[in-house]
Structure formats: structure tokens, C-alpha cells
Amino acid sequence: MARPRLVTVAGSPSVGKTSVILRVLDLLAAEGQKVGVAKFDSLSTEDDKAYARRGIPVSVGLSGGLCPDHFFVTNIEACLEWGQRQGLDLLVSESAGLCNRCSPHIEGVLAVCVVDALAGIHTPKKIGPMLRLADLVVITKGDIVSQAEREVYAYNVRLANPRAPVVFCNGITGQGATEIAFHLRHADAIDGLEGRRLRFSMPSAVCPYCVGETAIGETHHRGNVKTMCFEDQR
Amino acid sequence: MSAVSLGALIRAHPRVGAFLATFPVPRPDQIGLEAWLDGLGEETLADLGMTRSQILDHVRRLQQEDRQAGPEPVQALTILGGRDKLGRAEAVELTIRAGEIVCIVGPTGSGKSRLLADIECLAQGDTPTGRRILINAAPPPPGSRFAPERKLVAQLSQTMNFVVDLTVAEFVAMHASCRQVADADVVAERVIATANALTGETFAPTVSVTQLSGGQTRALMIADAALLSASPVVLIDEIENAGVDRSRALDLLVAEDKIVLISTHDPLLALRGGRRLVIRHGGIAEIITTSAAERANLLALERVDAGLMDIRERLRRGERIDEALEPWT
Ligand SMILES: Nc1nc2c(ncn2[C@@H]2O[C@H](COP(=O)(O)OP(=O)(O)O)[C@@H](O)[C@H]2O)c(=O)[nH]1
Ligand SMILES: [Mg+2]
Numbered sequence: 001m002a003r004p005r006l007v008t009v010a011g012s013p014s015v016g017k018t019s020v021i022l023r024v025l026d027l028l029a030a031e032g033q034k035v036g037v038a039k040f041d042s043l044s045t046e047d048d049k050a051y052a053r054r055g056i057p058v059s060v061g062l063s064g065g066l067c068p069d070h071f072f073v074t075n076i077e078a079c080l081e082w083g084q085r086q087g088l089d090l091l092v093s094e095s096a097g098l099c100n101r102c103s104p105h106i107e108g109v110l111a112v113c114v115v116d117a118l119a120g121i122h123t124p125k126k127i128g129p130m131l132r133l134a135d136l137v138v139i140t141k142g143d144i145v146s147q148a149e150r151e152v153y154a155y156n157v158r159l160a161n162p163r164a165p166v167v168f169c170n171g172i173t174g175q176g177a178t179e180i181a182f183h184l185r186h187a188d189a190i191d192g193l194e195g196r197r198l199r200f201s202m203p204s205a206v207c208p209y210c211v212g213e214t215a216i217g218e219t220h221h222r223g224n225v226k227t228m229c230f231e232d233q234r
Numbered sequence: 235m236s237a238v239s240l241g242a243l244i245r246a247h248p249r250v251g252a253f254l255a256t257f258p259v260p261r262p263d264q265i266g267l268e269a270w271l272d273g274l275g276e277e278t279l280a281d282l283g284m285t286r287s288q289i290l291d292h293v294r295r296l297q298q299e300d301r302q303a304g305p306e307p308v309q310a311l312t313i314l315g316g317r318d319k320l321g322r323a324e325a326v327e328l329t330i331r332a333g334e335i336v337c338i339v340g341p342t343g344s345g346k347s348r349l350l351a352d353i354e355c356l357a358q359g360d361t362p363t364g365r366r367i368l369i370n371a372a373p374p375p376p377g378s379r380f381a382p383e384r385k386l387v388a389q390l391s392q393t394m395n396f397v398v399d400l401t402v403a404e405f406v407a408m409h410a411s412c413r414q415v416a417d418a419d420v421v422a423e424r425v426i427a428t429a430n431a432l433t434g435e436t437f438a439p440t441v442s443v444t445q446l447s448g449g450q451t452r453a454l455m456i457a458d459a460a461l462l463s464a465s466p467v468v469l470i471d472e473i474e475n476a477g478v479d480r481s482r483a484l485d486l487l488v489a490e491d492k493i494v495l496i497s498t499h500d501p502l503l504a505l506r507g508g509r510r511l512v513i514r515h516g517g518i519a520e521i522i523t524t525s526a527a528e529r530a531n532l533l534a535l536e537r538v539d540a541g542l543m544d545i546r547e548r549l550r551r552g553e554r555i556d557e558a559l560e561p562w563t
Contacts, residue, residue: 103283118397120397120398120399121408125256128283128284129283129284132283132284132288132292133284133288143391143393144393144395144397145394145395145396145397146390146394146395146396146451146458147388147389147390147394147455147458147459147463148396148405148406148409148455148458148459148462148463149396149397149398151409151412151413151463152398152409152412154385155412156412158299159252159253159256159296160253160256162292162295162296162299163291163292163295173347175351175354176355178357178360178361179355181360182360200283200284200285200288201280204280
């Protein structure tokens, strides 16, 4: 059975995850590695077509009405098994962090977070475990913002994550992809995920709305709820 | 760590303060970091999105970074040739010294941007061209490729714009504080004054960066790269704005001892460099040293340019251009 190296790539929608993964996998495939992608999304995705056009095997999971983060962690093991059956050398999972409190990174599995320089210089402060606990941070779209903003942005990324190397990558031209490929080459091969842990707990909510409640009102506020405080009512 | 109060810790390490400020919970100055975290409780920590030990590790790393210097000084950058698009060897070993300007010329699609990209990522034979870049005659230290505050290379191009919703003064001050320069206010004022000296259309510090014209934007980017960016190497990709005093801009970068590479066909820029690299089929085909005759021609071209600038200025003021023009060369 193949022992693929596993890499999780996470980032908000449209930051450039697919573009970057494609550029990096092009480089690794050219070295003769067999690469594949497990794509997670919530409602629908076109990314599988982009991967398939390059001849990259891809499996798609749509979380639908479930929290995409919880859906990811309950299915990543099966994705790894799929990768083993495909005989992959490298399996990349692509998942969209939809709420900024997402926490998809797994202990011992190379974790990449993609952020977008165009999203505004304060964005790195607003992203939780997905950015803070990543092993590698990729900043995209640096080609359309000023050098000065890139420097401020990178500084804020560094405050949010002083552990991870930070790489600027242009998802369109692939500038910077070589550095990312370097890190992916050194990812750990994974036999199985059974018993491994997430680096941080996922956002939780066990309340009537989790199981389909649609009515608004205090009588439905049971279980794990949190209420806002207002300045004028202190 | 726990003996020091949070207030003292933050004063000593502004980065730690900036990080802790992202947590929306009260932070008394008197107690120590560990005591503060102990008091927060599990639920609050879960809301903050980090465990106690993750926060302690994070703070420790930010403290260490505070002590680290910026990029190492670069006296020389060397390009070792790889191969061109046809697979032929690129027989080049070119060393560029601090304070030197090198221009890159060649048809569109010939590989000028690829060369800039190789320098930007300090290629080590691991890009499609197989080129290698040496810093001070040695391969760059691994950290300098991946740590943004030690990044050796700054890049400016025609496609780049300011997108942040801040005034010029606010933004430059913010950049200065990230760079942790002493006297951030003084430096910020100097950047803005310098940018204004580079452009015919001056702007106020109170204007929003997104409202600057093309020429004003380039002028501010160049002044900022020269005076605030820590990167000793500056790559410029096709900046051909008429609204910027280009020779002054280059003088400014060179005065800061930067190594400047410009991809351009603007005669004023191309002849201003000490050397120019001719790119064909993705490879450096020729290195031309600017001759004495070319330098004399540059002076003539500068007179033409000054003449045009003067007319532009007069048109802006609403004047007529009725007189017979002298040939400026
Ligand atoms: N200018 C620019 N556009 C980019 C870059 N990276 C991605 N894009 C564009 O951003 C859009 C979203 O990219 P995609 O890879 O689908 O994002 P994902 O949702 O995170 O997978 C696409 O139109 C890309 O072409 C970049 O570095 N620069
Ligand atoms: Mg995608």
C-alpha cells in the first residue's frame, strides 16, 4: 500500500488555494511524483474540474448543511485511504475556512494556511487557529498591492504566527511556488490518522439550530448558546 | 517570564503587545502573563482560539524575534546562469554591487519578469531556469528565503496599487511602526516629502492612498522602498509613469546603497544603469556596459525630457505653447 505524504491546505474562499496548489503540484508532478487532491467545500465546487484538467486525481466532499470543519475532520481519514488506494506519493487536502475560527490542522500533518494580501492588512489578526497554528503561511495576490502593504501584511502574519515560514506566492504566474514545493517535499508520509489529534478544538455549537431549528426566539435558546453584551445595559 | 508584569513585558516587546491586543479580553498591566492566562479560564481560551501553552510559546517566539536584526547588509548579488527556453546553457556570472543600477531589456515575453522572479525568490537551481543567486558571494542563509522581515528583495511593478483604506500619513506611519524604526514620525514625514519631490503633482499627507494618481502612487512607492523598506535589493518591473522624476527616483535608491534592477525600455532609465542585460529566449544573451557615448546621449535625452516636463507643467497651469520650440538636444 502506498504511504502518501499528507498536507492540509486551508484558507478563506477565493484567497487562491486552488491556484497555488496547481502551480506547486505542476512542479512536483514534473519530478515524477504522483500527486492527488481531496477537495472539501460546503455547497458546490468547480475546483475538481481544474484539477482533473491537469490529470490530477481528485475526490470531492461537500459538507452541505454541516459545519465544513467538522465534516472535514470526520472524512479526512477516508480521504487518506483513498489516496493510498490511488498509489499517491502526495495527497493535498484543500478546504475553505469559512468562519475564521476554523481549526483544520492536525498534529504531525504539514499544515498550510493561504491568506490573500488583497484582503486588507488587518485580516491576519482576525484569523484564528487556521493561521496561528499553521506550519507554512502562503500569501497570495502580492502582485496587485504595494511593496509597503506587503511588508505590513507580512508583519501582521508574523504576529499571528511566529512559528511558520511565510512565502509570497503568485497563484497566476507561480512565482514563489518553488519554495512551497520545497516544504511539501519534506512533509511526513502518513500511515493512518487513527488516534491523531487536531491542533486545537473546532468551533463548537450544540444547540437547537445545529439540528434544524429555524424559529427565532429565546424559548429556542437551549444547550450551548452565547449572548451578546451591550454597552448601554452594563 | 511570569515574574515580569504584562505592562513591562509589552513595553519591552512591542510585538507581544500587538499580538495580545488582538484578544478581546481585559488585560491588566500589573499581573504577569502566566497569572493572567490562569485567570482567563478554559472557556475564554477556547473563544480566543489558542491553548495556554500555545499562547506562551507564541509570546516567547515574538520576544526572540524582537531581538533579531533585519536583513543582513548586501554588498554584492551574483547571478549564476542556468539555461534558456531552448535548453541552452546561459553562460553568465554577473555580480552587482550595492549602489549599482542594472537594467533588463528584451522583447515582451522574452523572460525579463522571470529573471526578476528568480532574484526575488533567491533561486537555487530550483526554478524552471535553473539559475542560482548568491548573496555576498555565498548561497543565501536559508532563513532569509522565508522570513518576511529579513526578506532581501523588494519589488515594485506597474500592476501594484495601494488598496488600504488609510491616509498617506496614517499608512506611512503604520509601515514605519512595523519596521520598528526609531523616530517613526520623522521618518514618515521624510518619506512623504521625498515622494512629493519625485512627482510634479504634489499631494497632502491627509489624502487617502487609494486616491493618489498613477504618478503620485509610484512616487510614494519608490520613496517608501528607498527610505522605509529594509530590503537591500529593489526590483522594478516596467514603471513608466510620466508623472515621476525617474532619474531622481533612481538617485534616491542608489543613495541608500540599494542594488537596483529595472526591467524597462524607457531610454532615460535604460541608459542610466551602469550595465544592461539583454534577454532573449528566456536567457541573458548579452551584457552591455553603458558606453561614454551612451552616457553623453543620456544627457541629451534628459534635456528633451526636461523640456517635455516643462511643457506639461505649463499646460497644467493653463498656459499657451505658442512660441517656436528650440531643439532641446
Ligand atoms: N492577481 C492575482 N490573482 C490571483 C492570485 N492567486 C489567485 N488569484 C485569482 O483569485 C481567484 C480565486 O482563486 P482560487 O485559486 O480559485 O481560490 P480558492 O477559492 O482559495 O481556491 C482566481 O480568479 C485566481 O485567478 C494571485 O497571486 N494574484
Ligand atoms: Mg479552490
